[in-house]
Amino acid sequence: MDYFLSEEQQMIVDITRQITDERIIPIRAELDEKHQFPRQILNEMAQADLFGVPIPEEYGGFGGGCLDIAITVEQLGRGCIGVGTAFAANFLGVYPIIIAGSEEMKQKYLPDVATGKKFGAFGLTEANAGSDASGIQTTAVLDGDEWVLNGTKQWITNGGEAQIYSVVAITDRSRGPRGASLFVVEEGDPGFSCGPKEKKMGIRASSTTELIFKDCRIPKDRLIGRAGTGFITVMKTLDLSRPGIAALGVGLAQGALDEAVKYAKQRQQFGKPIIAFQAVQHMLADMAIGIESARALVYAAARHIQAHPKDMSKASAMCKTYATDVAMKVATDAVQVMGGYGYMCEYPAEKMMRDAKILQIYEGTNQIQRNVIGQELNKEYS
Amino acid sequence: MKIIVCVKQVPDASDVRLDPVTNTLAREGVQSIMNPYDQHALEEAVRLKEKHGGEVIVVTMGPPQAEEILRLAISCGADSVVLVSDRAFAGADTWATSYTLEHAVKKIGAFDLILCGKQAIDGDTAQVGPGLATRLDIPYLTCVQKVRESSDKGLIVERMMDDGYDVVAVDYPALLTVVKNINEPRVPSLKGKMKAKKAEILRLSAADIGADAACIGLPGSPTKVVNVFPPETRGGRSVLTGTLDEQLDQLVDKLLPYL
Numbered sequence: 001m002d003y004f005l006s007e008e009q010q011m012i013v014d015i016t017r018q019i020t021d022e023r024i025i026p027i028r029a030e031l032d033e034k035h036q037f038p039r040q041i042l043n044e045m046a047q048a049d050l051f052g053v054p055i056p057e058e059y060g061g062f063g064g065g066c067l068d069i070a071i072t073v074e075q076l077g078r079g080c081i082g083v084g085t086a087f088a089a090n091f092l093g094v095y096p097i098i099i100a101g102s103e104e105m106k107q108k109y110l111p112d113v114a115t116g117k118k119f120g121a122f123g124l125t126e127a128n129a130g131s132d133a134s135g136i137q138t139t140a141v142l143d144g145d146e147w148v149l150n151g152t153k154q155w156i157t158n159g160g161e162a163q164i165y166s167v168v169a170i171t172d173r174s175r176g177p178r179g180a181s182l183f184v185v186e187e188g189d190p191g192f193s194c195g196p197k198e199k200k201m202g203i204r205a206s207s208t209t210e211l212i213f214k215d216c217r218i219p220k221d222r223l224i225g226r227a228g229t230g231f232i233t234v235m236k237t238l239d240l241s242r243p244g245i246a247a248l249g250v251g252l253a254q255g256a257l258d259e260a261v262k263y264a265k266q267r268q269q270f271g272k273p274i275i276a277f278q279a280v281q282h283m284l285a286d287m288a289i290g291i292e293s294a295r296a297l298v299y300a301a302a303r304h305i306q307a308h309p310k311d312m313s314k315a316s317a318m319c320k321t322y323a324t325d326v327a328m329k330v331a332t333d334a335v336q337v338m339g340g341y342g343y344m345c346e347y348p349a350e351k352m353m354r355d356a357k358i359l360q361i362y363e364g365t366n367q368i369q370r371n372v373i374g375q376e377l378n379k380e381y382s
Numbered sequence: 383m384k385i386i387v388c389v390k391q392v393p394d395a396s397d398v399r400l401d402p403v404t405n406t407l408a409r410e411g412v413q414s415i416m417n418p419y420d421q422h423a424l425e426e427a428v429r430l431k432e433k434h435g436g437e438v439i440v441v442t443m444g445p446p447q448a449e450e451i452l453r454l455a456i457s458c459g460a461d462s463v464v465l466v467s468d469r470a471f472a473g474a475d476t477w478a479t480s481y482t483l484e485h486a487v488k489k490i491g492a493f494d495l496i497l498c499g500k501q502a503i504d505g506d507t508a509q510v511g512p513g514l515a516t517r518l519d520i521p522y523l524t525c526v527q528k529v530r531e532s533s534d535k536g537l538i539v540e541r542m543m544d545d546g547y548d549v550v551a552v553d554y555p556a557l558l559t560v561v562k563n564i565n566e567p568r569v570p571s572l573k574g575k576m577k578a579k580k581a582e583i584l585r586l587s588a589a590d591i592g593a594d595a596a597c598i599g600l601p602g603s604p605t606k607v608v609n610v611f612p613p614e615t616r617g618g619r620s621v622l623t624g625t626l627d628e629q630l631d632q633l634v635d636k637l638l639p640y641l
Contacts, residue, residue: 008572
């Protein structure tokens with residue numbers, strides 16, 4: 001379907017499609033098998049200016065909005081959401097700076113992100129703070145001209161690979177959610193280290209580690225925004241980034257459908273290609289309907305978010321939930337259409353199915369997203 | 383450093399058909415691409431520019447539609463592009479093409495280096511690069527697989543041979559033709575694509591480059607294509623079976639008559 005993308009947006013799609021087809025798809029199985037971070041692919045994406053897409057123009061980027069980044073990661077997702085996650089989490093790491101950082105902070109970090117020279121990561125989750133972010137234990141205490149951080153973040157995408165980390169820490173426990181603050185921690189800061197890479201079911205090309213702070217001392221001006229505004233910035237960041245996760249889901253589902261149709265046309269049983277059987281056709285049709293409706297919702301939500309930055313939550317949660325549920329279903333059905341071959345690692349469908357699961361979990365589980373949507377409905381009808 | 387890259391628009395090799403009547407390539411309805419070897423030449427030129435500064439000028443002789451590959455060249459790092467286009471160039475063989483490019487290069491002016499692909503995937507002659515260098519009276523090296531060292535005076539390169547490679551030093555001005563393993567061409571950049579959209583293309587006609595009408599296009603081409611045909615498939619394949627020793631015996635029996 002034609003979504004009437006602008007000429008610039010079509011350029012972004014064309015570039016990312018070429019990178020996905022020529023650079024990602026040929027090596028995705030190897031990256032998956034070896035849990036290998038796609039440094040070379042990311043360098044090529046940087047050379048193609050894709051890291052500048054959502055960075056404001058005054059800091060060397062293209063000033064693109066939510067839709068621009070969504071169409072970029074959608075293409076990546078068609079190839080490998082492990083690579084797409086590494087790329088998207090980079091921006092999750094720097095959105096807090098864009099949203100709430102000081103002018104000096106933006107000048108310091110954003111130009112290097114726009115060129116791909118530096119890479120971002122976002123440190124929110126902890127062992128006891130997942131869906132319930134109020135369980136955060138990591139603390140930051142002001143000591144003279146320095147903040148001193150202590151605590152451990154868990155399952156942080158791009159851990160060990162990023163140079164810029166946005167980290168949530170409690171600065172005033174007595175104030176509850178209003179006692180959380182966001183900080184920039186840089187690779188190499190004293191007292192900051194990353195744990196070993198976690199072994200995962202899917203998205204193995206992305207790096208996932210702990211972030212460990214032991215009396216980590218950072219300059220006072222690394223505080224993003226004002227003390228106590230951490231949660232608000234985190235919520236805005238996630239509202240802005242979730243359509244990206246949704247778009248990864250659309251891309252993954254599209255890639256799975258492409259594989260399933262290709263296979264169904266070529267696989268002969270009972271003397272004909274299996275796509276000639278209505279049972280298979282109907283599965284493929286349902287997959288296609290799901291993907292197109294998810295894509296339409298993601299693009300519409302992304303455009304809405306661009307136009308209404310104060311009214312993001314529901315649109316963001318709806319597209320994330322729907323598109324990632326579609327991705328899980330379509331990937332599972334692609335394996336089913338391909339039968340035994342679909343289950344084998346020789347074909348990409350099984351990886352897509354393993355990869356898809358995380359989309360329903362990270363950046364807020366789909367259950368939490370439904371809570372958000374429900375609460376918004378409750379407000380709207382009051 | 384001023385580098386000129388010669389490129390050609392060719393039909394996509396994954397979709398090649400012959401016109402059964404004329405025995406020439408059927409071009410209608412076939413997707414056109416930049417000759418793949420030329421993409422490697424362009425990439426090497428852009429890398430040299432990134433290292434030493436200067437400019438990369440991409441030139442093609444072709445119909446007006448060849449503008450498409452020139453815009454692609456800009457999106458991949460070329461600074462400016464030249465389309466040498468004239469109805470009078472139609473039907474040129476490699477002799478007339480190298481004559482035309484010689485005049486186009488002279489019109490562009492002084493240069494340090496000319497890079498070409500080893501050959502075009504449609505004609506497969508590999509003659510235009512060396513022909514152009516000969517007409518310009520500059521040294522040339524064909525089938526370059528690696529630039530080992532580069533300076534503002536010249537290059538040290540590896541030239542691919544059947545039995546390995548030669549290491550050759552050459553001073554500017556010179557012409558190189560390159561093979562595919564010299565580099566991995568980059569994907570167009572977003573800034574490059576935006577620049578390509580707006581870029582002005584310098585168009586040069588036969589008159590602009592001062593070409594002699596008798597030396598260009600069909601009249602200037604001594605080559606006559608008598609026949610084009612797909613090569614006959616070689617038959618007579620057989621598979622040996624049995625234990626390894628039995629297979630070896632059978633193989634020896636088969637080979638003996640030829641010794």
